[in-house]
Structures are given as C-alpha cells and as structure tokens.
Amino acid sequence: MYARFGGKQWIRQMVFGAFLLPCLVSSVAFLVNIVAISYHASRAIPFTIMLAVTAICLFVILPLTLVGTVLGRNVKGQSDNPCRVNAVPRPIPDKKWFLEPSLIVLLGGILPFGSIFIEMYFIFTSFWAYKIYYVFGFMLLVTLILAIVTMCVTVVCTYFLLNAEDYRWRWTSFLAGASTSFYVYLYSIYYFLFKTKMYGLFQTVFYFGYMGLFSAALGFMCGTIGYWGAAKFIHKIYSTVKID
Numbered sequence: 124m125y126a127r128f129g130g131k132q133w134i135r136q137m138v139f140g141a142f143l144l145p146c147l148v149s150s151v152a153f154l155v156n157i158v159a160i161s162y163h164a165s166r167a168i169p170f171t172i173m174l175a176v177t178a179i180c181l182f183v184i185l186p187l188t189l190v191g192t193v194l195g196r197n198v199k200g201q202s203d204n205p206c207r208v209n210a211v212p213r214p215i216p217d218k219k220w221f222l223e224p225s226l227i228v229l230l231g232g233i234l235p236f237g238s239i240f241i242e243m244y245f246i247f248t249s250f251w252a253y254k255i256y257y258v259f260g261f262m263l264l265v266t267l268i269l270a271i272v273t274m275c276v277t278v279v280c281t282y283f284l285l286n287a288e289d290y291r292w293r294w295t296s297f298l299a300g301a302s303t304s305f306y307v308y309l310y311s312i313y314y315f316l317f318k319t320k321m322y323g324l325f326q327t328v329f330y331f332g333y334m335g336l337f338s339a340a341l342g343f344m345c346g347t348i349g350y351w352g353a354a355k356f357i358h359k360i361y362s363t364v365k366i367d
Contacts, residue, residue: 133192133196136192137188137189137192138185140188141180141184141185141188141189142180142184142185144339144340144343145176145180145184147336147339148336149173149176149177149180151332151333151335151336152168152173152332153173154328154332155328155329155332155333156168156173158324158325158328158329159325159329162324162325164325166329204361206361206362206364212290213290215288215289215290215291216287216288218287218288218289219287222283222284222287222289224284224289224291224294224295227280227283227284227295227299228295228298228299228302229302229305231276231277231280231298231299231300231302231349232299232300232301232302232303232304232305232306232345233306234272234276235269235272235273235276235300235303235345236303236306236307236310238265238268238269238272239265239268239269239303239307240310242261242262242265243307243310244314245258246262247311247314247318248318251314251319251321251330252318252319269303269345270348273300273303273345273348273349273352274300274348274349274351274352275352276299276300276349277296277299277300277348277349277350277352277353278352278353278356280295280296280299280353281295281296281353281356281357282356285357292353292357293350293353296349296350296352296353296354297346297347297349297350298346299349300345300346300347300348300349300350301342301343301345301346301349302342303341303342303345304338304339304341304342304345305338305342307337307338307341308334308335308338311330311331311334311337311338312331315327315330315331315334
C-alpha cells in the first residue's frame with residue numbers, strides 16, 4: 124500500500140510498521156513491571172521473559188515484516204487508481220466548521236462505540252471483577268456489528284469530506300474509525316472511578332496501562348476496517364468517472 128501511494132522510504136516504513144505496536148506494548152509492560160517490582164508484587168514479569176519478547180521482535184516479527192514488504196512491493200506495489208490523478212494537489216476551499224477533518228474524526232467514533240457500549244461493561248467486569256465471561260457467541264456478533272457500523276460511518280464521513288472538495292480522506296478515514304478507542308478509554312476511566320474498588324499507585328498504573336493497550340489495539344483494528352471500507356468506496360465511485 125505504501126508503494127502504491129508512491130512512497131520511496133520503504134525501509135523506514137517497514138521498520139516503523141514492524142516495531143510500532145511491539146514497542147508500545149513493551150513500553151507499557153515495562154512501566155507496569157517497574158511499579159510491580161517496587162511493590163514486590165507477584166505480577167512482576169521476570170527479566171528473562173522480557174528478553175524473550177525482545178528476541179521475538181528482532182528475530183521473528185522483523186524478518187516476517189521484511190518478507191511481507193518485499194512481496195508487497197513486487198506483487199501489489201503498482202498504483203491501481205481507477206482514474207487519472209492530478210500531479211499537483213488543488214487548493215482546498217473553505218468549508219463549514221462541521222466538515223473539518225478534526226471534527227469528523229472526533230465524531231466518527233460515537234456510533235461504533237454505541238454499538239459495543241453494553242458489551243464493554245461485561246468485558247470489563249470479566250477483566251477486573253474476575254467474573255467468568257462465557258457468551259463468546261454474542262461477543263462475536265457484537266464484533267461483527269462493530270465492524271459493519273465502523274465501515275458504514277467511515278464511508279459516510281469520507282463522503283462528507285469529498286463533498287466539501289477535501290481530498291484528505293486517507294488519514295481522516297483511519298482516524299475516524301480509530302476514534303472509537305478514545306471513547307472506550309473514556310469509559311474505562313468511568314468504570315475505574317465508579318465500578319471498581321482499586322486504589323494505590325500499582326493498581327492505578329496496572330489498570331490504565333493495560334486499558335490503554337486494549338484501547339490502542341481496538342483503535343488499530345477499527346481504523347483499519349474504516350480505511351478499508353473508505354478505500355473500497357473511493358475506488359467504486361471514481362471507477363465510474365468518465366474523463367475525456
């Protein structure tokens with residue numbers, strides 16, 4: 124995909140893509156682990172386990188990412204624009220305040236979050252109240268609903284953006300889908316304050332650290348789904364454009 128858009132610094136992009144999520148997870152786990160060691164908690168991760176995770180990142184994730192990058196550049200690296208694209212970007216005209224990409228991104232996650240709001244309570248309860256969660260079929264259904272709602276909302280956001288003659292749809296579509304994680308993290312703050320009895324530095328860092336990772340992973344997933352849906356929508360509508 125990076126090669127399709129004319130990207131030249133593919134090595135930097137490969138390294139960034141390979142280590143973004145592992146570094147995020149490792150940083151949070153390292154911070155929580157430092158606090159756990161200072162409290163002599165049983166949840167402290169041994170140093171050998173951290174070395175093993177680092178070795179996995181270096182000797183498993185990076186080589187697989189390299190193979191995928193090379194194959195992607197050689198097999199699917201050619202541009203597949205459905206119509207001719209101007210080499211010089213045109214100026215973006217002034218538009219109404221509610222059509223700004225920042226506001227579209229902020230509002231794009233409300234409906235997807237609303238589709239999983241009730242299920243989030245039961246998932247959080249299974250995480251932090253140590254209650255057994257056994258309705259996995261319903262969770263699968265909610266996940267499918269989340270994917271469909273995220274895709275539909277992102278397509279609508281992209282349509283509004285293009286209708287305002289703003290071509291910056293790529294990051295807007297990704298962030299509009301990923302903004303669901305922002306509302307999930309806000310809900311986790313509410314859950315911590317009113318639904319749990321946690322206190323102290325260790326429990327606070329442990330809770331918000333791992334809820335941040337959960338929200339980030341959810342944001343990456345929803346952002347990818349939103350971008351994919353918007354890209355298919357863009358390709359479909361512009362494939363019907365006739366240019367003489």
